Amino acid sequence: MTQTSQHPGPDTINAYIDGELPADERQYAQQHLLACHSCTLRVLSATQLKAATARAGHCFAPTPEVVARLTARLHAEPVAVARVHSFRPVAWGSLAAAVLLAVSLLGWNQLRHSNTLAAELLDQHLAVLSDSAAPQVISSDRHTVKPWFQGRLPFSFNLPEPDALPPDTILKGADLTYFDGQPAALLIFTVHKHQVTVLLSHQPNDLVLTGIPKARAGFTIHSATASHLHIIAVSDVNPAELDLLITALARAQG
Amino acid sequence: MPSIASRSAAFEDLALPLFPSLYNHAFWLVRNEAEAEDLVQEALTKALRAFDSFKPSTNFKAWIFRILRNTFFTSRTGIAASRTIFIEDHPDVLHTHDAGPSPEETLIRLDNQAAIVTALEQLQPLLREVLLLCDVEEMKYKDIALILDVPIGTVMSRISRARQALRELIQPEFRGNQ
Numbered sequence: 446m447t448q449t450s451q452h453p454g455p456d457t458i459n460a461y462i463d464g465e466l467p468a469d470e471r472q473y474a475q476q477h478l479l480a481c482h483s484c485t486l487r488v489l490s491a492t493q494l495k496a497a498t499a500r501a502g503h504c505f506a507p508t509p510e511v512v513a514r515l516t517a518r519l520h521a522e523p524v525a526v527a528r529v530h531s532f533r534p535v536a537w538g539s540l541a542a543a544v545l546l547a548v549s550l551l552g553w554n555q556l557r558h559s560n561t562l563a564a565e566l567l568d569q570h571l572a573v574l575s576d577s578a579a580p581q582v583i584s585s586d587r588h589t590v591k592p593w594f595q596g597r598l599p600f601s602f603n604l605p606e607p608d609a610l611p612p613d614t615i616l617k618g619a620d621l622t623y624f625d626g627q628p629a630a631l632l633i634f635t636v637h638k639h640q641v642t643v644l645l646s647h648q649p650n651d652l653v654l655t656g657i658p659k660a661r662a663g664f665t666i667h668s669a670t671a672s673h674l675h676i677i678a679v680s681d682v683n684p685a686e687l688d689l690l691i692t693a694l695a696r697a698q699g
Numbered sequence: 700m701p702s703i704a705s706r707s708a709a710f711e712d713l714a715l716p717l718f719p720s721l722y723n724h725a726f727w728l729v730r731n732e733a734e735a736e737d738l739v740q741e742a743l744t745k746a747l748r749a750f751d752s753f754k755p756s757t758n759f760k761a762w763i764f765r766i767l768r769n770t771f772f773t774s775r776t777g778i779a780a781s782r783t784i785f786i787e788d789h790p791d792v793l794h795t796h797d798a799g800p801s802p803e804e805t806l807i808r809l810d811n812q813a814a815i816v817t818a819l820e821q822l823q824p825l826l827r828e829v830l831l832l833c834d835v836e837e838m839k840y841k842d843i844a845l846i847l848d849v850p851i852g853t854v855m856s857r858i859s860r861a862r863q864a865l866r867e868l869i870q871p872e873f874r875g876n877q
Contacts (some may be wrong), residue, residue: 455859455862455863456856456858456859459855459858459859459862460840460855463833463840463858465839465855467839491862493861494865494866495833495834495862497811497812497815498815498830498834498835498865499834499835499837500812500815500832501815501816501819502721502723502727502819502830502831502835503723503835504816505722505723505726505727506719506722506723507718507719507722507736507739511722511736512718512730514736514740514768515718515736515739515740515743516718518714518740518743518744519711519714519743519744519747520707520711528710542711546715546718612810614872
């Protein structure tokens with residue numbers, strides 16, 4: 446691409462979302478995207494497909510027994526070559542390593558899961574930002590938004606009175622979505638001119654929230670728990686203002 | 700020259716964190732738990748024996764994934780899979796047009812993960828492989844090129860084709876759910 450007026454081809458779009466474009470071409474692409482709605486949608490679509498592929502593609506995890514066997518065989522390998530160790534220390538060493546590995550894998554899996562959830566949150570937010578993804582409920586009236594979820598969610602929640610929201614914060618609409626495989630309420634707010642996506646989910650596992658990165662791709666991700674309700678917000682608004690909104694939502698749960 | 704024990708320890712430091720990724724990739728290749736474990740095991744054994752040839756300044760993950768892939772292609776299952784035609788060997792049919800669904804149509808609903816898994820299963824193995832390396836393993840094009848032993852341009856065209864094919868496979872699923 447040599448001019449910002451030319452639409453980038455598929456290879457350029459892919460290299461752009463994969464972070465593989467040279468700096469100058471990336472700058473051209475960004476300038477073009479600022480002015481071209483259709484290409485912005487193509488990039489958004491490609492980004493979502495990439496994130497969805499990443500989640501779907503990582504679906505086969507080895508069991509702890511498989512990891513233990515692989516580790517043990519790996520430990521046994523140099524013994525066969527060098528013939529310097531007796532079996533017993535190797536066996537104990539293998540066992541200890543397998544236990545250590547299993548423990549570290551638990552932590553690794555948690556980290557991986559947290560990153561996946563952060564990507565899922567960001568996807569939800571980017572989809573909301575897209576013009577083509579209008580929410581099911583477009584209303585700033587909490588008495589319209591909350592009842593819409595009756596029968597759609599396995600839990601209920603409260604929305605704060607408009608005057609209990611932070612300054613210049615407006616409820617714009619809502620939608621039903623899925624987060625971490627569970628149904629969740631998706632609320633859309635604006636704070637000044639920034640759009641905020643809030644997910645309300647009811648999950649027994651508090652670990653879901655721990656470890657989720659506080660920022661991703663320039664967006665802030667903050668969360669809180671109130672009355673067993675997970676409140677997670679994504680936006681590019683000032684993080685302090687995002688916290689004010691989360692606090693107002695948490696307070697409304699009583 | 701490092702001792703066998705320290706060499707083995709260095710190898711393990713690098714290889715152990717990659718077990719889940721290697722196993723996941725192996726499973727996509729062979730589609731069977733026992734075979735995936737055997738494939739990873741064989742690749743690890745080969746990699747350990749060849750560890751002296753690994754250059755510390757290079758990417759270990761790409762190096763061991765290449766060994767995993769080569770191990771697969773020398774297996775019975777892999778030999779059958781390698782008979783797939785490399786379409787990029789025919790550049791006249793490779794030119795990618797944007798004739799597929801529009802971006803608006805392909806905005807992905809996140810609750811359709813099962814459809815994406817199904818579509819990935821239906822992709823040509825060579826196209827699925829490049830997407831797994833790029834999107835799941837988050838590898839750079841140059842590392843993917845090293846693993847697949849192809850030029851970077853081929854990696855780019857394969858990724859384009861893979862994503863286009865994936866969109867086309869996913870689209871009927873989404874339409875059906877609307």
